[in-house]
Amino acid sequence: MKRTVFAYPYVVWMLIFILAPMLMIAYYAFTSDGAFTLANLAGALTNEMYMQVLLRSVWIALKATVVCLLLGYPIAYLLSKMKRSTASLLSVLFIVPMWMNFLLRTYAWQVLLSPSGILNNLLKAVGLPAQQFLYTESAVMLGTVYNFLPFMILPIYTVLSKMDQSQIEAAHDLGANGPTTFFKVVLPLSMPGVISGITMVFIPAITTFAISRLLGGGKFMLYGDLIENQFITLGMDAWGSGSALSFILLVLVLISMAVMRRAEREAGEEGGGKLW
Amino acid sequence: MSKHLIDLIDIRKSYGTEDALKRINLYIRDGEFLTLLGPSGCGKTTLLRLIAGFTMPTEGRVLIDGKDVSAIPPYKRRVNTVFQKYALFPHLNVYDNVAFGLKIQKLPKDEIDRRVNEMLELVNLKGYGKRWIEQLSGGQQQRVAIARALVNRPQVLLLDEPLGALDLKLRKGMQIELKRMQQHLGITFVFVTHDQEEALTMSDTVVVMNEGVIQQIGTPTDIYNEPKNVFVAKFIGESNILPGTMKRDLLVNFHGMDFTCVDKGFAPNEPVDVVIRPEDIDLVAPDAGMLRGVVKSVLFMGVHYEFRVECGDVMLTVHSTDYVEPGCEVGVVILPDAIHIMHKSDAPDAAEPLPQEDLPEDAPELLPEE
Numbered sequence A: 001m002k003r004t005v006f007a008y009p010y011v012v013w014m015l016i017f018i019l020a021p022m023l024m025i026a027y028y029a030f031t032s033d034g035a036f037t038l039a040n041l042a043g044a045l046t047n048e049m050y051m052q053v054l055l056r057s058v059w060i061a062l063k064a065t066v067v068c069l070l071l072g073y074p075i076a077y078l079l080s081k082m083k084r085s086t087a088s089l090l091s092v093l094f095i096v097p098m099w100m101n102f103l104l105r106t107y108a109w110q111v112l113l114s115p116s117g118i119l120n121n122l123l124k125a126v127g128l129p130a131q132q133f134l135y136t137e138s139a140v141m142l143g144t145v146y147n148f149l150p151f152m153i154l155p156i157y158t159v160l161s162k163m164d165q166s167q168i169e170a171a172h173d174l175g176a177n178g179p180t181t182f183f184k185v186v187l188p189l190s191m192p193g194v195i196s197g198i199t200m201v202f203i204p205a206i207t208t209f210a211i212s213r214l215l216g217g218g219k220f221m222l223y224g225d226l227i228e229n230q231f232i233t234l235g236m237d238a239w240g241s242g243s244a245l246s247f248i249l250l251v252l253v254l255i256s257m258a259v260m261r262r263a264e265r266e267a268g269e270e271g272g273g274k275l276w
Numbered sequence B: 001m002s003k004h005l006i007d008l009i010d011i012r013k014s015y016g017t018e019d020a021l022k023r024i025n026l027y028i029r030d031g032e033f034l035t036l037l038g039p040s041g042c043g044k045t046t047l048l049r050l051i052a053g054f055t056m057p058t059e060g061r062v063l064i065d066g067k068d069v070s071a072i073p074p075y076k077r078r079v080n081t082v083f084q085k086y087a088l089f090p091h092l093n094v095y096d097n098v099a100f101g102l103k104i105q106k107l108p109k110d111e112i113d114r115r116v117n118e119m120l121e122l123v124n125l126k127g128y129g130k131r132w133i134e135q136l137s138g139g140q141q142q143r144v145a146i147a148r149a150l151v152n153r154p155q156v157l158l159l160d161e162p163l164g165a166l167d168l169k170l171r172k173g174m175q176i177e178l179k180r181m182q183q184h185l186g187i188t189f190v191f192v193t194h195d196q197e198e199a200l201t202m203s204d205t206v207v208v209m210n211e212g213v214i215q216q217i218g219t220p221t222d223i224y225n226e227p228k229n230v231f232v233a234k235f236i237g238e239s240n241i242l243p244g245t246m247k248r249d250l251l252v253n254f255h256g257m258d259f260t261c262v263d264k265g266f267a268p269n270e271p272v273d274v275v276i277r278p279e280d281i282d283l284v285a286p287d288a289g290m291l292r293g294v295v296k297s298v299l300f301m302g303v304h305y306e307f308r309v310e311c312g313d314v315m316l317t318v319h320s321t322d323y324v325e326p327g328c329e330v331g332v333v334i335l336p337d338a339i340h341i342m343h344k345s346d347a348p349d350a351a352e353p354l355p356q357e358d359l360p361e362d363a364p365e366l367l368p369e370e
């Protein structure tokens, strides 16, 4: 029996749950009453409100990615410096919340940030006036960063903890002090991890929905919410435009993945690659 | 040649409950080629790492140029290392790997350029500057590692089994190359190997180690001809080691017979170990020998034959270029020169090296100069 047989269920799964929806999106995006049309796409691209939402999504996803990188790299670095047992304990702490549904996690933040929530109660306790945390752009950023930070930390941690210690010693041996060694050796060698981290945060961040609705109160609608809106609220009539929006997002994701893939190859060519 | 560049004083290094190094005392003279020789796990790498500064002794002091370096981090020591697995930077090309140390010193660009190219030429890698590390063979990577270290003109170059990963032919070539570079640059080399032949051909001084203890320090000829104990005798080349008794100066008894020898200074009737190198034993006609024996087996070794000769209850290993049939009766001749007497290894001070001051100032070269 050929071993490829074992892959059949997987192939079927892929066909049903990945390929078929994509084909359906393409079908609805480019047809109207069964006839080919570019009107849906044109409508999606010329609607000023839609384009604003798209730009905001890209912008928030970019900001969230940068914040995740700035937070995630030092955390990953510290983890990689710790004893392996401590590090795995701590990474479990990062991972356990990930087992919870992300809507639940986001609801939890809603409770924490609400006007009568824990944070405001704390402020009250130390005699400060209550703040509007919820339904701000910062709350949306916080939710996004909180949800996707582990996807930045883990690939960077993996690369750093596998790094050949003798290369770091070699740098010291050749006269490099701590900071110089970091910037000339450790950082360049960890680029593959940084790039996968960026991909794994940016792509889900740009496609996410619900976070902005729950923490932004609808004031900061993102592209994902827009698409959800078309299908759920507007119903059958909007499937065409909803699919066009999905198609645009899909193209955007594919472009970002291609860019990252390229960056990855370049980092790989400079060596350091083959780690992941 | 006589100035001490590095002194290791009463060094002990423990990892948890295990002592990787015990009571190490060693000095390294300026400009010498010193080899640490010993089986895997005997503490050679640990000793190098103490000099480089990657690890600190549990007890004892490391002096470089007479100054205690315990407070000096590795990047401030004028010591460079060729790592066991090279540890080259995969994100830099050959040129930038070699230039790494010079760029950190912020030397002018044209000086960096000149020195890097000079060094690439010295290690026969002229024109390889733009290559990536992974595009190089093991031997080439090894030479990049040497260039990257030497370009900084260190006081001491530490080499941790640098030839271990190369095939035999390449290794022989590199042995000669390294020796040539060391003589050309006049830099002190501390070289680690577990290959006794390599140690004997390359070094001015050989330090034989076992289980974290220095067994003997000496010139290659000393180490080979005058092993201080059974470990050294067995580790360096092949030996016949027989129990015996030192009757008095210049007379030893073993195998139930008295033999004249050249050793003295032992206690009367002290039990000793007698070392006889296989190539120092002569096989002659049965009646012309001091002992009688029977050839049990013969192996052709390329240049010579290796015989196993049974003399009563001992089996001697003998090297000779003249062929003798297995089963033949032979006479065995052991001249006074061939006999080397050692204190018993279980004697309390057997593992202590003799004071290093015994070394002659200028060690004779085994390797012919080019």
Ligand SMILES: Nc1ncnc2c1ncn2[C@@H]1O[C@H](COP(=O)(O)OP(=O)(O)O)[C@@H](O)[C@H]1O
Pocket: B015, B019, B020, B038, B039, B040, B041, B042, B043, B044, B045, B046, B047
């Ligand atoms: N970082 C370390 N932690 C614990 N034990 C070590 C460490 N480094 C070396 N050792 C132990 O010290 C002994 C000597 O090791 P090493 O110096 O590497 O030997 P060699 O280089 O001669 O093969 C070995 O028993 C080794 O297991």
Ligand SMILES: [Mg+2]
Pocket: B041, B044, B045, B046, B084, B160
């Ligand atoms: Mg070693």
